[in-house]
Amino acid sequence: MHSQFMHTSWSLSAVIVLGTLLTGCGNRQPETPEPLQPAPAEPQTTAAPGPAVQADAAAATVTAQKLSPPAASREPELADMKVAQVVSEKLGVPVELRYQLDGDAMAGQPVTLHLAAVPRVAGANLTMSIKQESGIAFAKDELHAAKVDAATPYRQQLQLARQVGGPAEIRVLVTMDFPIGTGFTYFSVPLGGGSAQSKPAVDGTE
């Protein structure tokens, strides 16, 4: 049964058409169950089209669409990239996500976002993708690495543009397969500010 998780997880992802689940996806806030009221529909995210660009990543197949056609910029050193915070500290993927923005995304101009997923242990089928949200335009394609080695950065770079009133952060989903199952972790990447290599204090047990 080991392969069942992996196989079904991936087949599911492959067959479901992008975007079919986005419309009305989101009452993100459970409310007091009375009185009954319909939840507001969440606007569908629009990602600007653009040519595909091959990003640099060892042992990874990366395809990223960019908002504008300039060639991929040089990847920053891993040590110079900031560490993204996990959204939920329950059991997830053993991956550290680092990021760097070549510019101030909050200023409204397109900026290049560098992402690097660094697994702490080996596995398979690492994916990295950005959650589509209103007010942020970016490439849709996700990174996929079939073979995952420990301590190897799996990089992706793309351009994103934050619209006025857009979110102050983006969410990056990383998934990974293991011999006994599949894990996922959502990371939070702030579009402005943030200190390099800092992590929040933990006051709970996950």
Next chain:
Amino acid sequence: MPHRGGSGHPVRNTSTSLILSGLVSLLTLVACGGGGGGGSSNRAPVANAGMAQTVASGATVNLNSTGSSDPDGSIAAYQWTQTSGPAVSISNAGAALTSFVAPTVTAATTLTFSLVVTDNQGLNSAASSVTITVSPPAVTLAGVVRYARAPFDLPTVRLDYANASFLPARGVVVRVLNASTQAVLASGVTLDDGSYSLNVPGNTSVTVQVEARLLRDSSLPLPRWNVRVQDGTGSTLTPYRYTGSAINSTNGNGDVNIPLGISATGAATGTRASGPFAILDTIYTALQAAITAMPAANFPTLYVDWGAQTEGSFFTPGSGLHIALRADLTEDTDEFDQPVIAHEFGHYLQYSFARSDSLGGNHGLGDKLDLRVAFNEGFATGFAAIALNDQVYYDTFVRSDGTLDGGGYFIETNPATNPPGDARGVGCWCNEATVWSLVWDLYDGNVDANDGVALPFSAIWQAMIGSNSTTPAFVSIFSYIHALKAIRPVEAGTIDTLVAAQNISSATIDDFATTETHAPFLNVLPVYADIFRGTPKIVHSIDDGGPNATDGDHNKLGAHALLRYVAQSSGNVTITVTTSNTSFEADPDFVMYRSGVPLSLGLCDQNPIGQCAPNAQRNEVATNVAVTAGTTYVIDAYDCANGCTTVQGTHGDYDLTVSIQ
């Protein structure tokens, strides 16, 4: 005896005493010159007919005038008069305290009574009224409370919203409210089939309100619990509630079906009303497992925070005991992820009844964790599998493009079945998957490779709360297995076989892992280094995962170095920890513990100057640390570049020189 007038309404009782009182008052006023301008005029008494009441048909109703008063004398007479409603017989209309028998009515009926009092000088008060609402005879309102649950579909590894079904809401608080006044007419708790039965006034418009609270209170013998789900993080918030449509209490259907509010594709279609009750039902299942081991437990109040403000799923013992669960339909929502909920409840159990020394923090499958974290997380997952009797641990999520997906693990699978040297999670005392597979194998009845043991959960839990909870070492798989073997000597051999297969030296196991020989990487053995007063000890704070690792999360194996110190004599000692880290931000910290309780902090962050002395003084000192002869202490030492929640400096492998003087 009131008389019924032609209109059917009661007429006022023309009391002879009232007339006489008036005449006396009039005469008194005339004799005193009309009452104007005199310095000793009598002031009128004040009548008080008491508080409004709601009573059942046929009930004896007391009318009470004791709130009446006279400002300059005393009250000499009382007069009760019925002014509306079906006529009743007042037992003594001239008494301060009187009563009547409520009529039998078929619908809620209001009766009004007036009270006039007369003072000792014969002056009457203004009338005071009281309303008595008579309810129809009680009836039994019965029904079943169900909530909608989206099942986990194993083949597709996701929540199947399209096939949600209604399941009994067990053990939740249910109330019957008057639909007009919202007054609570009756309350109770649903049974295991979701049913309830409450006596309420008949022929009354009522609503059935279900509160997201599991309650077994002091009106019942132990065990007791109080678990509620709320939208927020405080301890005074109101739990979620769901109220059904108004029904007639005599002939209405008391069933309540709490809706899902989510479409087949996972989008909200309305209020997600069933979520809190799905959470509670999983906790109810976990409670039933817990009470098999603790049948007389008094579970501390547990708050479950599930709402827009919840950014994460975790247990925290901060202000009250809280489980937070995510509720984001666009990323990750946990109300139907039963293993996640049961896992967090497992943490609650450990904290409340056993002992947890965990550091918390991020952790992923296959991570080599600090032994405290590995055990805490692994046991909670093992408990979840036992409580749910399901070896599939799943946690669903939503992909970035909105498609439903899920992650999951097979609890039965032992990490040690991976090839030796496989970095993807070999059996290790530092691996939470090792711990959960052991906990599950200790429990399950399957006889598979190296697993010839099947213990009841009560035995598994007894080891948790026994010597494992008082060990001078940290709570870990070592102290746990040691405790389990002590209370289950007959199974000790089979336990050794099982545990040893996970690369743990079980046959000679003790709380401090003295004989452990399995090292995931260099410089992590011994698990606890012995230190003696006057003899400095060099230990290591390691960037987790070995030299190629890039992350220095504080809760990973090797970031913290553990030392065992047995005080030879009582008195004060000075503890010094010095790091080999030469960076400007170098910060060696340490904490000394006795049976898991921190005693002495050597934390640079608490230094009054706010930072560590750079370079010139790469040490941390704690003076006047009182120790007791024969007592065993644990010193947890680490370089803050590796072991702090907020990383300070550059990760790396650093030597720590620890001395006790």
